[in-house]
Amino acid sequence: MTFDAVRGRSSEGWASRTPSIVDRITSHTDGRIPFSVEFSPPRDAEAEARLWRAVRTFERLGPAFVSMTYGAGGSTRDRTVRVTGELAEETTLLPVAHLTAVSHSIDELRSMVGAYADRGISNILVLRGDPPGDPLGEWKKHPDGVEYAEELVRMVRDLGDFHVGVASFPEGHYRAPDLAHDTKYLVAKLRAGAEYSITQMFFDVDDYLRLRDRVSAFDAEQGAKPIIPEIMPVTSLGSVRRMLELSGSSLPPALERRFDAAAGNGAQENRAAVRELGIDLATEMGERLIAEGAPCLHFITLNFARATSEVLERLGLTSEASTGTAAAR
Numbered sequence: 423m424t425f426d427a428v429r430g431r432s433s434e435g436w437a438s439r440t441p442s443i444v445d446r447i448t449s450h451t452d453g454r455i456p457f458s459v460e461f462s463p464p465r466d467a468e469a470e471a472r473l474w475r476a477v478r479t480f481e482r483l484g485p486a487f488v489s490m491t492y493g494a495g496g497s498t499r500d501r502t503v504r505v506t507g508e509l510a511e512e513t514t515l516l517p518v519a520h521l522t523a524v525s526h527s528i529d530e531l532r533s534m535v536g537a538y539a540d541r542g543i544s545n546i547l548v549l550r551g552d553p554p555g556d557p558l559g560e561w562k563k564h565p566d567g568v569e570y571a572e573e574l575v576r577m578v579r580d581l582g583d584f585h586v587g588v589a590s591f592p593e594g595h596y597r598a599p600d601l602a603h604d605t606k607y608l609v610a611k612l613r614a615g616a617e618y619s620i621t622q623m624f625f626d627v628d629d630y631l632r633l634r635d636r637v638s639a640f641d642a643e644q645g646a647k648p649i650i651p652e653i654m655p656v657t658s659l660g661s662v663r664r665m666l667e668l669s670g671s672s673l674p675p676a677l678e679r680r681f682d683a684a685a686g687n688g689a690q691e692n693r694a695a696v697r698e699l700g701i702d703l704a705t706e707m708g709e710r711l712i713a714e715g716a717p718c719l720h721f722i723t724l725n726f727a728r729a730t731s732e733v734l735e736r737l738g739l740t741s742e743a744s745t746g747t748a749a750a751r
């Protein structure tokens with residue numbers, strides 16, 4: 423099957439060759455909640471080797487799916503497409519490709535979707551993305567691009583038999599004036615054809631539960647679609663703070679105090695103590711989310727396997743002792 427970026431669809435049509443994420447997480451039959459992991463495109467050969475070590479570790483642990491983020495403005499576009507394609511072709515994992523609208527015309531976006539389809543990838547997480555350079559800066563649509571993720575959901579759905587997910591925000595998106603606005607446009611993305619959403623990382627499970635309630639109250643049909651919570655096992659306070667800042671978010675004050683106490687007053691944070699607290703916290707969040715009926719637990723890995731593997735083992739989501747071979751983090 424080859425892709426025609428102008429017509430947007432091959433003459434054969436794009437039949438789905440892979441299961442959808444919703445099928446995968448709802449057909450999980452071993453009685454345990456499924457889990458999934460997020461990878462990021464590696465920047466160089468060394469980072470790529472590290473990613474593959476994590477990939478092989480997770481392959482043994484059996485995630486329902488793995489997702490690959492997309493760099494702001496497509497800075498690592500070719501490598502991202504290649505590596506995501508390799509995940510589809512050379513592993514037993516089910517990949518979800520993130521796709522963002524930043525700095526791309528509609529033709530370029532179509533051609534990206536085509537590149538994924540050519541590699542057998544039909545699960546796409548559709549995002550607007552943030553302005554390159556300063557993610558919190560003014561959003562400027564590409565002159566021939568899309569303004570909101572909702573339009574991209576429609577575009578991808580129109581291109582063929584793709585399974586689309588979108589982003590959701592337990593604390594509300596930082597550009598949304600209030601939670602009602604945030605809910606309205608999340609529901610618009612679901613009505614446009616998204617089959618599920620994955621949340622931004624959060625640290626207060628009540629925020630996730632309130633998001634779920636808001637969506638169900640706004641539209642019961644869309645509220646029945648899975649909202650997959652994203653968990654970050656914190657191993658470095660500095661890097662999680664930076665990630666939160668870039669997404670217009672922050673740690674809850676009580677947790678900030680606990681992490682500060684663990685990090686200590688030295689010039690360098692006490693990584694071991696921060697990591698221990700981070701793993702405990704991710705485990706506690708996972709336990710509560712399982713009890714509250716979350717459909718799947720999605721872990722940010724930063725391309726390291728060890729911290730997430732530890733949390734999975736503590737939650738009893740894997741029976742395999744895996745950390746011995748995982749990258750040291």
Ligand SMILES: Cc1cc2nc3c(=O)[nH]c(=O)nc-3n(C[C@H](O)[C@H](O)[C@H](O)COP(=O)(O)OP(=O)(O)OC[C@H]3O[C@@H](n4cnc5c(N)ncnc54)[C@H](O)[C@@H]3O)c2cc1C
Pocket residue numbers: 490491492493494495520521522548549550551552569570571572588589590591595596597598603604607608611620621622623652669
């Ligand atoms: C799970 C997850 C994965 C992510 N992966 C990536 C990634 O790989 N690469 C990357 O660069 N970024 C990624 N992001 C970040 C994401 O791109 C940003 O959070 C971005 O700011 C919002 O994207 P969105 O798709 O939610 O945008 P949209 O749904 O378009 O929403 C953007 C803002 O506009 C508002 N809005 C939406 N529609 C309308 C409308 N019709 N009228 C008025 N207001 C509207 C929304 O309320 C929101 O405030 C990810 C986020 C999450 C949660």
